[in-house]
Amino acid sequence: MDARITIGQLAKATDTKAVTIRYYESAGLISPVTRTQGGYRLYTDRERDRLIFVKRARHLGLSLEDVKSLLGLADDENAPCGQVDSIIHEQLERIRSRLKDLQQLERELDRLEQCCQADTVADCKIIESLSR
Amino acid sequence: MDARITIGQLAKATDTKAVTIRYYESAGLISPVTRTQGGYRLYTDRERDRLIFVKRARHLGLSLEDVKSLLGLADDENAPCGQVDSIIHEQLERIRSRLKDLQQLERELDRLEQCCQADTVADCKIIESLSR
DNA sequence: CATGAAGGTTCTAGCCGCTATAGGGTCAAG
DNA sequence: CTTGACCCTATAGCGGCTAGAACCTTCATG
Structure with missing residues (x-):
């Protein structure tokens, strides 16, 4: 023991x-x-x-900072649970926001990928699209 | 000019x-x-x-490394377009993979958020779930 | 032509969450 | 007592910037 x-x-x-x-x-x-x-x-x-x-x-x-806070809260049985909730909630919001960004990104990349059927950079729609 | x-x-x-x-x-x-x-x-x-x-x-x-490659390719009209395509394609795959991870994460966080209705850490299901 | 503000220069260090390396010291088994 | 596996601290690096210090240049004004 x-x-x-x-x-x-x-x-x-x-x-x-x-x-x-x-x-x-x-x-x-x-x-x-x-x-x-x-x-x-x-x-x-x-x-x-x-x-x-x-x-x-x-x-x-x-983040490690959040984890540290959670550990501190976990150590204190009488601590109010609301702080725990809000750490989780804020993280959820961050994740949702990043999800939105990435979904947008996926669409853009997907569109880009579709649009190039060229052989050389001279005709490449991807390069063109980045240069405009 | x-x-x-x-x-x-x-x-x-x-x-x-x-x-x-x-x-x-x-x-x-x-x-x-x-x-x-x-x-x-x-x-x-x-x-x-x-x-x-x-x-x-x-x-x-x-990444800046990828951007650098793209710039190099864009400078050469006769460069094969395939390298451009593959940079974009790989990025798309990375984004999709991260999307999967984040969606999983969202589910977990959402479940966690739902499950705690306690007042203090002693009864907090979130802390419990992290401690098991 | 002198002055002063606005904007430029290089260098160094910090952010996050590790990871890697160097150069040593400690431990337990044989 | 030796060996080899393990541990120690300290420092630097990753990516993509950002911030700060200490100094120098430019250009419009008086």
Whole structure:
């Protein structure tokens, strides 16, 4: 119980790279509970869970800053849930906005792709379209 | 005819920032035709057109590297058009792939947003879902 | 012709989220 | 005690800009 693992073991257990874990530490997300005399970072299950949390949140496209906020909120049982909601909501809005942009882009590229049947650049409608 | 303009005038004419133009130069996209004795960059209509080309291509989400290739191709009337096509085609595929990812993300975030009606973090389904 | 504002120059560093490299030190097994 | 796998810190790089410092040029005005 409360076993200590090294960064490499934590990395394997969470499918993260050790360098990334250290980077998260520098960003204030996850710290080792302690270190060996030689300076090796040591973690417990708690940090493993925390790292899994981070990975899930990152998978949602949230910034490290947002993930940090979520971790802070998760640590406080009595914190109001509204802040969590709004982080998720804002992310959803960002994603929807990017979706719109990309859909527009897809249409433009698709149109461009269709329109060129030339052999050389001289007659290329794509180049023409970019030059106007 | 063949009037020379400074970087600030070029910037205004193309709605680009001067720093960005210099950055494009450092990236090998657009150079001034000449300089004043004092070292000011001077451009002509040709560079203005080139910069507009760059902006349009960037608007399609293409990397500066791709834009550079397109510029090179556009300069050579006899270049085969296939390379242009494939740059556009690959970009379209990238966009489609990102669209898929973002649509998936939207679904996940939407589900998450729906599921939390709690007051505090203790009962928050979002936090729970991230912690599992 | 001198002055001063507006605009130009180069260089360096910062943003995000890592990733890679160099040059070392530590740990546990044999 | 040696070996080899692992770990440490520090620094730089990616893309596509953006911001700032410290300085220089240009040109219209008095």
